[in-house]
Amino acid sequence: QKEVEQNSGPLSVPEGAIASLNCTYSDRGSQSFFWYRQYSGKSPELIMFIYSNGDKEDGRFTAQLNKASQYVSLLIRDSQPSDSATYLCAVLPTGNQFYFGTGTSLTVIP
Amino acid sequence: GAGVSQSPSNKVTEKGKDVELRCDPISGHTALYWYRQSLGQGLEFLIYFQGNSAPDKSGLPSDRFSAERTGGSVSTLTIQRTQQEDSAVYLCASSLGLLTQETQYFGPGTRLLVL
Numbered sequence: 001q002k003e004v005e006q007n008s009g010p011l012s013v014p015e016g017a018i019a020s021l022n023c024t025y026s027d028r029g030s031q032s033f034f035w036y037r038q039y040s041g042k043s044p045e046l047i048m049f050i051y052s053n054g055d056k057e058d059g060r061f062t063a064q065l066n067k068a069s070q071y072v073s074l075l076i077r078d079s080q081p082s083d084s085a086t087y088l089c090a091v092l093p094t095g096n097q098f099y100f101g102t103g104t105s106l107t108v109i110p
Numbered sequence: 111g112a113g114v115s116q117s118p119s120n121k122v123t124e125k126g127k128d129v130e131l132r133c134d135p136i137s138g139h140t141a142l143y144w145y146r147q148s149l150g151q152g153l154e155f156l157i158y159f160q161g162n163s164a165p166d167k168s169g170l171p172s173d174r175f176s177a178e179r180t181g182g183s184v185s186t187l188t189i190q191r192t193q194q195e196d197s198a199v200y201l202c203a204s205s206l207g208l209l210t211q212e213t214q215y216f217g218p219g220t221r222l223l224v225l
Contacts, residue, residue: 034213034214042218043201043216043217043218043219044153044201044216045216046213046214046215049213088152088153090153097155097158097166097169098143098155098214099155100145100152100153100155101152102151102152103152
């Protein structure tokens with residue numbers, strides 16, 4: 001079982017809609033959770049991080065964490081074509097090694 | 111510097127040659143990470159440094175891979191006797207520290223192609 005799993009997609013949503021990206025992890029002791037955005041041919045860039053159960057909002061982005069169910073999600077409201085990218089979920093379990101999912105490809109259709 | 115820098119940005123080499131990749135982290139960041147990303151794949155963790163020390167080298171794919179960090183700053187990843195399967199983008203990231211809720215900042219990567 002992989003440490004971090006994501007649906008590879010592709011996920012397509014119309015412009016203005018809500019995009020929902022999901023991630024599950026295996027290490028119940030994981031402490032920190034991150035969402036990165038990666039444009040084609042570019043390096044990952046941090047979107048959001050979350051440590052506590054519940055929701056965390058930052059502009060159009062909301063991260064949701066449920067440690068009991070071992071999942072973390074990212075909601076993108078009012079999706080824009082510029083949001084089209086691959087979104088990587090990363091988890092910091094009990095050690096020092098970050099585990100990344102393989103990413104979900106998102107396309108926002110104008 | 112303003113961000114993590116890596117060099118070279120692109121490297122084409124012949125099978126069997128050695129290559130050295132360089133990473134210059136954000137000033138003041140004590141933790142440094144190396145990842146590999148193959149085409150269409152996620153990030154594969156290779157190794158991390160806390161200061162000049164690499165406590166866990168188990169992520170390195172084989173004994174052809176080695177890494178070092180000197181002065182708590184610049185790190186080099188060396189691949190000896192390169193193979194075609196080593197072709198990938200090698201990403202370096204740094205963060206303020208480990209075992210904290212620190213985020214990583216990535217460099218632009220080195221695109222390695224082994225012919």
